[in-house]
Amino acid sequence: MVGVVIVSHSQKVAEGIREMALQMAAPQQQVIAAGGMADGGIGTDAVKVSEAIIAANTGDGVVILVDLGSAVLSTETAFEFLDDELRAKVKIADAPILEGAISAVVEASLGSSLAAVVATAEGARALNKC
Amino acid sequence: MGTYVYEVMANVGEAITRNKQMLTDLDAAIGDGDHGINMARGFEAVHSKMQAMEAEIDIGKVMKTVGMTLISSVGGAAGPLYGTAFLRAAGPSQQKTQVDVETAGLMLGAAITGIKERGKAIRGEKTMLDALEPAYDAFMEGAKDGKSLIACLEVACEAAQQGVEYTKTIVATKGRASYLGERSRGHQDPGATSSYIMLKALLEFLRR
Numbered sequence: 001m002v003g004v005v006i007v008s009h010s011q012k013v014a015e016g017i018r019e020m021a022l023q024m025a026a027p028q029q030q031v032i033a034a035g036g037m038a039d040g041g042i043g044t045d046a047v048k049v050s051e052a053i054i055a056a057n058t059g060d061g062v063v064i065l066v067d068l069g070s071a072v073l074s075t076e077t078a079f080e081f082l083d084d085e086l087r088a089k090v091k092i093a094d095a096p097i098l099e100g101a102i103s104a105v106v107e108a109s110l111g112s113s114l115a116a117v118v119a120t121a122e123g124a125r126a127l128n129k130c
Numbered sequence: 131m132g133t134y135v136y137e138v139m140a141n142v143g144e145a146i147t148r149n150k151q152m153l154t155d156l157d158a159a160i161g162d163g164d165h166g167i168n169m170a171r172g173f174e175a176v177h178s179k180m181q182a183m184e185a186e187i188d189i190g191k192v193m194k195t196v197g198m199t200l201i202s203s204v205g206g207a208a209g210p211l212y213g214t215a216f217l218r219a220a221g222p223s224q225q226k227t228q229v230d231v232e233t234a235g236l237m238l239g240a241a242i243t244g245i246k247e248r249g250k251a252i253r254g255e256k257t258m259l260d261a262l263e264p265a266y267d268a269f270m271e272g273a274k275d276g277k278s279l280i281a282c283l284e285v286a287c288e289a290a291q292q293g294v295e296y297t298k299t300i301v302a303t304k305g306r307a308s309y310l311g312e313r314s315r316g317h318q319d320p321g322a323t324s325s326y327i328m329l330k331a332l333l334e335f336l337r338r
Binding site for chain 2: 009037038041042043044045046047048068069070073074076077080
């Protein structure tokens, strides 16, 4: 099952999104929050993100949902800390972080491929709310 | 540099801490107002790490530790950007205990390439590159003329300072400031400023 990692500047945001996404997840689905700094402050930490990716991977790869700016830079930096095998199986979804995470978890829990999970997460950009 | 590498880093950290408020104020005008706070937090973490590894004389290993520490403690975009810069600078300084003009040029070049790749940025977008790239060009020009490390850094710092001034005249197209578009003109870029502060701290230390 493709793992899901949520990278936000805020620990609370990342954990809150994880909690919401888990409601839609299969029991074995990995959803890991990587929000905030080690001291709980606002920011993103590439080392924390790389650890979350490793923890989320069960062999089928990992999709990462990000919030703003440096969340992308930190995630791309985190990729440099991964071994080549895992690095080939990770992808940032260009999607809104909450809607994308929920869409990704639904698709991943069906046992879909990384490419399919990323496509579904990115499809969340087109969701209409009213 | 040699065994001075810890003192160099301490000096750079002190310069950042001294300018914490100014960097934060510059960032508050066109960004999210945390650059000074983030950078000071990063260099405080570097300072603690340095004290724990003071027996290490391999400059490359020290650069790598500085990079990893900034990556995991700065928090904002400057963390992965400067962190990557120091990680890349570790390449040419690997297994070295002294840095000559040639090695310093290679370190600076590798650091800038890292920032450009990480930030997908080029010169002229109102970023740290507007200070660093002119500094690098001036440094290499000095190196070609056979100048000393200090003399090369002097011309590099002058160019970086002019680069910081130049950022006031342009519009941001990268980073949080790009949300402001035309309204970012007239403001000095905080990232270019912190880059200049670090280069200047290095020069001032070597002049002592």
